[in-house]
Amino acid sequence: MNTPTPPAPTAPVRVGVLAPLTPPGWVDAGRHLLAGLQTAADEVNATGGVHTRPLQLVVRDTAADPDTAAAAVDELADLGVAALAGEYHSVVARTAAARAHARHLPFLCSSAVLDALTDEPSPWVARLAPAQSHGWRIYADHLLAQGHRRIAVAAQPSPYWQAGTRILADHLTPRGATLTTLDQDPHDPAAVCDALAHHRATALLVLAAHPEPAVPLVTAVRRDPRLTGVLIGAPAGQPELPSWAQRLGEDGAAVPFLRYRPPALDPHGTRVEAALRERLGQDPSFVAFEGHDTITVLAQALREHGTDPAALAAAWPHLDVEGTRGRIRFTRTLGTGVWQWAWAPVQVVDRDPGEPARLRVLHQG
DSSP states (O other), X not given: OOOOOOOOTTSOEEEEEEEOOSTTSOHHHHHHHHHHXXXXXXHHHHTTTBTTBOEEEEEXXXXXXXXXXXXXXXXXXXXXXXXXXXXXXXXXHHHHHHHHHHTTOOEEEOSOOOSOSSSSOOSSEEEXXXXXXXXXXXXXXXXXXXXXXXXXXXXXXSHHHHHHHHHHHHHHGGGTOEXXXXXXXXXXXXXXXXXXXXXXXXXXXXXXXXXXXXXXXXXXXXHOGGGTTOEEEOTTOGGGSHHHHHHHGGGGSSOOEEEOOOSSOOHXXXXXXXXXXXXXXXXXXXXXXXXXXXXXXXXXXXXXXXXXXXXXXXHGGGOOEEETTEEEOEEEOTTTOXXXXXXXXXXXXXXXXXXXXXXXXXXXX
16 A cells, blocks of 8 residues: 655645636636635735745636536645635535535635535535625615615525525514515516516515626616616625726616625724735725635644645634634634634725715624
């Protein structure tokens, strides 16, 4: 029996990265996620790496496809990466998490929020983003505080959008609001507008991909004189990335969405924000901060517990890391199946109608 050759003292410690970098994935989100991951890796290497070994990111594009993600996890596991990081799309991350669990490979998920990231509790998987039910209940509270009681949803078929609709209904209905799921396809904006006018809803939640069909749907609602005054909301955060404002201009303003940042960044977060802005050439989204925090957590785990996958997985409940948005610690949280940071700070934000490039905080969770 051949004994594997141990890595040289200066051999890189490799971390596999999953991100949507080509369509139909949300490329903007993948770009910001990767910028955060890479910026943190550069900082780790500038401060000695992992016990003098450089940290190397091995990046694979998931393109928002679960099968592609599963194949990437297998490939990265076969390459001998110490851990997996990243992914933005929830359904893709769920598949990646299941495959990482099967391959006994630690996976720190950066951005996906679907509550049940694994079917059963997994010792291998941890997550930074708050569970969907946590953030979307805060969003529902904001709608209620603004006086909305007749709310409509235009949703694409997807486990993620279905879960979000269920969370909203379960939270809003006992508090005297109605949530109507429109039967019309979001790809047919005229039909959605007709249905919205018929139901006399005061708010429409767009649970659909960006840019298609979200952008033409928002434009159609803004242009329909019957719907003047109807609030458009996007709890999944589509307006966070600059391409929303670039495509929609003023039509994309005053659309509340969720983002995961504290009321103010501390000096560490402010320093990282400047580094991310320089790399991206634009203001970083919360997705970029999630990427940065992911590598920061993994680097500390690797330094303290080594590169053995089982040792890394066992480390989740023992980590206490200074992140860009607060101290990061992991616990078991009911309904998620994973080690969870409970919770990242949550805000409801929109783009200022007078200055769409500027974000306004409307509600702090």
